[in-house]
Amino acid sequence: MKITRTGGIAALALVGALALTSCAANETPSGDDSEAPESTLSGTFNGAGSSAQGAAQEAWIAAFQIANPKVTINYDPTGSGAGRETFIAGGSDWAGSDSALNDDELAGTFAACAADTKAIDLPTYISPIAVVFNVEGVDELNLDPTTLARIFKGEITNWNDPAIAAINEGTTFPDLAITAVHRSDDSGTTKNFSDYLNQVVPEIWDQKPADAFPFQSGEGAAKTSGVIDAVKNGVGTIGYADASAAGDLGTAKLKVGDEFVAFTPEAAAAVVAESPLVEGREGNDLAFKLNRTTTDPSHYPLVLVSYSIVCQEYADPAKGEFVKAYIGYITSEEGQQVAADAAGSAPLSSDLSAKVAAVVATIK
Template identity: 40%
Template sequence: MKLQRHGALAALAISATLAMAACGSDNTGSGGGSKSTAKAPSTECAKGSLTSQGSTAQKNAMDQWIKAYQTKCSGAQITYDGTGSGAGIQAFTSGTADFAGSDSALADGAEQKAADKRCTGGEALDLPMVTGPIAVVYHVQGVQDLQFKPATLAKIFAGKVKTWDDPAIKADNPKATLPSTPIQAVHRSESSGTSDNFTTYLSKTAGADWTYGHAKEWKAPGGVGAKGSDGVSAKVKQTAGTIAYDEWSYATTNSLDIAKIYNGAGQYTELTAEAAGKTVEGAKVVGQGDNLKLDIDYNTKVAGAYPIVLVTYEIACSKGNDSGKLDLLKSFLTYVSSDDGQAALTQQGYAPLPKPVQTKVQGAIKGLA
């Protein structure tokens, strides 16, 4: 199913509020300290406690949601720890997290089966909740407005392009004055859905220049690892000569230089909400039933589309949830998938769900047992 989305409206909303994200959020993540304007949940409150962890990409959004929900629903205690997508899935599978956040859907096969075992009488569902682009960020003294083709990025992150004045980078940036500074490519040090999405992008667009497949764990040689989206942002901000992949909200909050990316339409495209929205519009639902896995076309040929986009999923049991926590789980997820909850994302530099997917997610949440 192709997503028929009011992408332009969402894009305008994000663009209008991006300055707020750049000044930070009211959470304790990398955001900083501006005041929240998120609407209180319009859903019915529930009492109890929930423990969750996973994707750092959605941590700013999750902190905002939790604060808004708990402000209205004083009998609820919800925690979310940004440990990374891989750790979140492991915690969910082992039963130490009531739900998990992951920037990649559960992989077919062993990972899905292991998560399903947690769900007595049911299955582990991938519920898309947060959409947002991955920025390619860099810190090169005296250089701005860089742009890259996928093959060039692949060579850089594979350690084959070692200095900023390499001919491959010059070919992409003929007007730039590039220094001979060594390149330090920064990747996530822990199991990360952002790494999985970024390496999937390289696998599908860079051809023979990327031979490391895609995975939550970084496979290519060289470079340096940093933990979490905030760790990657800090490393790039503090270290000249660096380049990394990072969630747009973190890149914006930390005022990092963001590269234009060459898309399937043959254009170097600036990362904007509208450009990212054009790629999300082309995503397809490939999961079955209430398992709403999405397939993103990283080779999109839509004019003006920014091609590196991720979707963060909340992973929960269709059946077999803790009966003492089920009401709160459904109430909280109903809020975050609501119009109010999704509208709060624009304050953090994310994008609301496409309306058809939002409707499907809300239906799946109602059926949790």
């Protein structure tokens, strides 16, 4: 999939600002500073990975290419696991991933990076994961973590199960089999979904979170779009996907503390703000260890932090120059607003944005 110059009005509105931003990374303006100097960036650059980032990447790329007309960017939303593999092998210039590099990946080498250097994780996109459903006659659905885990583990198999009825007073559910749709590909969205359930109800969701769905239950579908299509076109279906893709499907409220909470970008961002970074990594690596055990109903713990995985130093300096400018833009205030408008994501906090900007400034 090649995402090129398609995008919305919000992206176009940023052209002037982006021209200044991208050039600032590469040259000092001279002469009449009332006009943006021409961008010096050129070439074709490739990214791959997170399908959750798809809508945001489309908007980011549209705006960046307008400000940098000699640049062509291809982003292939193959899924987080495939994206990391492609980047590690040198097939892309950066990866989008809803899960950070793991210890085994960090112990290896990265083909695009300069010798004896490592890749790092930079938070790029914060978004709720929606539990989407399609059940005729049911417009609202409450789920607590126990019931949600048992549905996707295959222990609750019918919509009229007493456990569902007990937390949805006043709703009549049909005598209808549940089809629980999970990601069939290696997916950071799956890892975040599993991490949430493993943290909150580990006695039920007893498998270590990973990009692969851990149980032999339900129905698999590839990528975010595949899950959404399967839920939309099925009968009695339920699935999980980045909230930007939910569309007109029903979305469940999750029990947090004593209340059932609908997803919002702000409630998702609140969880990230109160979570620590993963320990034992290089100082430039900003991977989060999300704490999903909150009982504060102003928080929505089923959240993902999607990363841009980049080299600290590239073997090809031209690629380093591009990545520095592009990742600098998408994690800037302007870029984060474009993602919020296009995908409903939560902008990085000012504190986190400053930390990311400091790291981006060191990319070579």
